[in-house]
Amino acid sequence: MPKGKRQRKFEAKHLQGTIKRRKHLQSVNRKRDLPASAADPKPAEEKNVEELDIDEFLSGDFLPEGGAEEMSEGDSSSSGSEAGDLNAAASESDEEEEKVAPAATAALEEADESSSDEEADDGTGLAASSAKLANAVASHKAELEALREKDPEFYKYLQEADSGLLNFGSDEEGQSDDDEAVAGLPTKGPLTLSLVQGWTAAALAGPSLGAMRHLAQAYRAACHYGDSDEAGEAGLQIASSALFNRIMLFMLKEADGVFRRLLGVDATSTLRPASLTKLPRWKKVEPLIKSYLGNTLHLLGHLTDGAMLAYILRRARASVVFLAPYEKIRRRSLKAALGLFGSADAAARVQAVLFVRGAALALGGSTLDACLKGVARAFAANAKFVNASSLPAIDFMGAAVVELYSIDPAASYQHAFEAIRALAVLLRGALSTKSKDAYREVYCWQTVNCIELWARVLAAAATRAAQGKGGAGANDLAALSYPVAQLALGVAGLLPTPSYFPLRLRCVRALCALSAASGAFVPVAPLLLEILAWPELARPAGRGADSGFDPALVLRAPKTLLRDAAFQEEIVAQTLELLTQHLAQWACHVSFPELAHLTTVSLRRFVKNCPVDRFRRSGKQLIDAIDRNVAFVGRARDAVEFSPKDITQVAAFLSTEAAAKSAPLQQYARVLAAKAAELRPVF
Template sequence: MTGMVLRRLNVSTPFMATFERLTKRVTRVALHCFGSGEPSVRVQSILLLRAMAVTLPPPALERIAKGVYRTFASNAKFVNADSVEHIAFMSTCVVEIFGLDHAQSYPLAFTYIRQLASLLRGALTAKSKEAFRNVYCWQYVNCLECWERVLSAHAKEESSALRPLVYPLAQVALGAARLLPSARYAPLRLRLVTLLNRLGASTGRFIPIAPLLMELLTFSELTKPPLSVKSHPPDFTLVLRLAKQDLRIPGVQDVIVESTMEALAEHLHQNAYSPAFPELAHIPTRELKKFTKTITVTRFRKAARAVIEAAERTSDWVIRKRDAVDFAPKDLAKVENFLREEKAENKAPISRLTKTLHEKAAQRVAAQQATEVTMTRNKKGSTGASDSEDDENVDDDDDDD
C-alpha cells in the first residue's frame, strides 16, 4: 500500500509546487520510507524524492539532498552481511541526487566532507579513545566511500563544479588511513586504499597510496610464526579491526599480503602510461625488494617478486618510449597523449599482472562467501553480524607494532 501511494504521489509532483507545507511533509515521509521501508518501498520513495528535486523550485533540491545524505549516514553506523546491500543502495541514491545539479550540490558536499575532516583533526589533536572511535567506525568509513562514489561519478571532468573536492577528500582518506598505524586495522586501511585507487582512476589524479601499502608489509605480525587454527579468517569487507589472535592466522596474513600486492599493482597500473612511471615506481620496488629479503614465507616472496618484475619491465618499457619522443615535460598536451593508444590496450606488463591479481581476488572473495554461507546455515543462532562500534574500541595496545 505504501509503495502504491508513493508511486501515485510521484505522478502528482508538479502540483506540489504551490504547497510548501505539503511538500515538506511529503519529503519527511518519503525520507522515512527511504531509510526504513521494504526494498520496493525504498525504491518508490527515492523515485519520488528525485522527481520532487527535479520538478519543484528551490530549495527543494537542497532540502532533499540534505535529507537523503543524512538518512544514509544514520543507516551506515553498522555493517553486517544483511545490511551491506541496503547501505550500497542508499549510497547509490546519494550519488544520483547529488548529480542532479553540481552547482547546488557543491556547498553541501563541501560541508559534509569538512565535517569528516573536522572529526579527523579532532582525533589527531585529542589522541583519545573517543576521538579515535569517531573516525575508526563504520559510519565514518561508509560516508567517505559515499563521497568517493559521488566524486568518481560526477567530478571526472575538469569543468565539473565538484572537481575541487577531489583533493580534500583524498587528504581526509589518507589522514584517516594513517591515524593508527597498527596491523589490527589492516582491513580498514586496505578499504581506504581501495577507495583512493578508485578515486584516482576515475578522476585521473595521482594519489600517493604506496607508502600506506608498504607500511602494511613492515608490521611484525607478518614475520611471526602462524598459529595452527581451524577457524576461517574474517571477511575483510565486514570488519574494520582484527583481533590480536587473528593476525597469527595464516589465512589472515594471506589476505593482507595479497590485498596489498593487488592494491599496489592497481596503483602502478593507473600510472604506468605516464612518462614519470620509472621514478614513481622506484621507491615501491625498492621497498618490495627489502620485503623479499626479510620475509620467510615463500608464497609472500613470490607475490612480491611478481610485482617487482612487472614494475621493472614496465619501467624499462616506458624509458624506451620516453627516449623516443621529441617533446619536453613542459609540453603538457603532448605529455597527456603519451602512450594513449597503448593505455587503451593495456599493453604495460604491470597492467597484465593487475588483471590477473584482480581475478584471483575475485575468486578468493567468492570462495570465502560460499564458505560463510555454508557455516551460517549449519550454525544455529548465527546472526551474521560483524563488529559493532562497541567491539571496535581503540585499545591502548593498538600501537604496539
C-alpha cells in the first residue's frame, strides 16, 4: 500500500539531514585531500631556507635536479624567464615606498606562541580520513540504490521534491572538482613542471577551484622546503629549481587575484572585512586563503634576505583584508611585520611598515589598536642607542609612527596619552628623588627620542586640525601638546649643566616645531639665553681632546670637550638659530616689542662680554634684525584703532604679512636656516 504524503515528507526530511551530513564530510575531504608525497628521496645535503640569499632562493639552485629530466626543452626556457621576472620583481619599489625614509623598528613585546595550530591551518595531516570518507560515500550510494529497488514510489517522490539529495557527490554549483583531470595527469606521483603549468593555466582561465587546491598544496611544500618534518607532512615533492620558481612566482603574484575571482569579487572593488564571510562562495574558497596566509607567514619567519622579505611583504599587502577572519594568523603576521620593521634592512623595513599601515586601514578596530601600540613599542625599543648608522633608521621610525597615528586621531589619543604619561612619571621620579638612577632614566636616548617623537606626532595632529583634515578626535589629540611641552621644558631644565647643553638644544628644537604647528606660545627663550650666559664663552677657547663634535650623536658632552672651540661654536650657532626661529614665529604678533625686550637685553650683554669675534658678529646681526622687526610692528601698531581686549582683531593683526613671512625677522630666520642646513644636518 502506498505511503501517505505526510509520512513521505517525514522520511524525506530525515533522509535529507543524513545526506547533508555526509555531503559535508565529502566536501571537507575534497578540500583537504591533496596529492600524496612523491617517493623520490631527498638529496643527501640540503640547505635550510633561512640560510639562502635572494639569488639562491629565487633560482631554486638548492633544490635537487632530478626533476629536470621530466621537463621539455621549452618548459626549461619558460621557467628560466620566470626566474628572471621574479628577480626583477623582488627589486622594484612602489612610489609609495619613496615617500618614507629607510629605518629600523622593534618586535612586539608579546609572548611567543607555538606554531602547531598554524600547521593545522594549512589543511594537511588529514589524508588518513580520505579512505574513511570515501567508504562512507560508497555506502550511502548503495543505500540509495537499495531504496530505489525497495520503494520506487518513494524514490520518485524524492526526485520530484529535491533531486539534489540524490545527486550526492556532485558539485553543487557546476564547477568541476575533478582535480586529477585539471592538468590531464595524476596527482599521486612526482610533481612535474608540466603538471604545475596546467594548474596555473586552469587557475587563471577558469578560475578553477580544483587547480588552486593543488597549487595551494604545492605552495605549502615550497614554503616548508628544508623543514625537518617536510618529508613526513608534505603531500608533494618539488624536484627542480624551475618548478620551485614557478610555484612561488605564481602564488605570490597571482593568488590574490584568483581568490577574488573565485569569490566573485571585482578586482577593482574594495573588500570589507565584515562582508567577507557573507560572500556566497566563501566557504569553498576559505580553506585555500587560510592555507596561503599561513604558509606565507611561515615563509616570512624562515627567510633572512632583505630583498626577498621586502618582495613577500609587498605581495602579501594586497591580501591583508583576508586576515580579518583569522585572529591568530593576523596577530602573528603583525608581529612578524613589526619584527622586520625593527630588525631588517631598509627595503624590508619600508615594506613592513606599509604592511602594518595597510592592515590598520583595511581592518580597523582592534587591529588598528594593535598596530598603533606595536609601532610605538617598536620605536621605543630601537631608540635606546643612537649612532651615525642608526640615526636615519630612528628618523624613519618616527615618520612611520606619525603616519600611523594620523589614520584615526580618536583611536590614537588613548595610546598617545598613555605613552606621554609614562614619560611624565619618569620626570616626576627624577624631580622628587634627585638620585643618579632617576636622572639616568630621564637623560637617556630612549626618553629623549620618545619626547621628540610625540612632539612630532602632536605637531602633525595640530597641523591637520588647523587645516580641517584631522576628522573626529583631531582636536583632542592636538590638545596633548600642552603636557608634552611641559614635559620637554622639564627635561631641558632638569640638570642645567653645560655638559647637557646638546640635550637641551634637542628639546628646544622639538618645542619650537610643536609651537609653530599648534600656534601656542612656549617660553623657550630663557633656556637659550642661559646657554649664552655660560661663563666659558667669556674666555678664549682652546682645542679640546675630542674634536669633531657632532651634536646629533651626543646628549652629554664630556668635560674635555667643553673647552673645545668647535664645541662652543656649534653650541652658540645652534642657540642663536633656535632663538631666531622662536622669535620669528611671533614676528607679526602685536605684542612682539614686549616679547623681544628681555631677549634683546640679554643678547647685548652676550655681545659685550664675548671675546670671540664671530660670536659677537652673529649676536649683533640678530639684535639688528630684532630692532628692525620691533620698528616694523610698532609702525603697524600706531595705525590700529582696536584695544587689546578685541581678540578677533588682535589675531588678524598683520595676518597678511605673517602668511607671506615678510617681516624682517622672518626673512633673517630663513637666511640663517639655509646657512645652517648647508653646514650640518638638522637633528
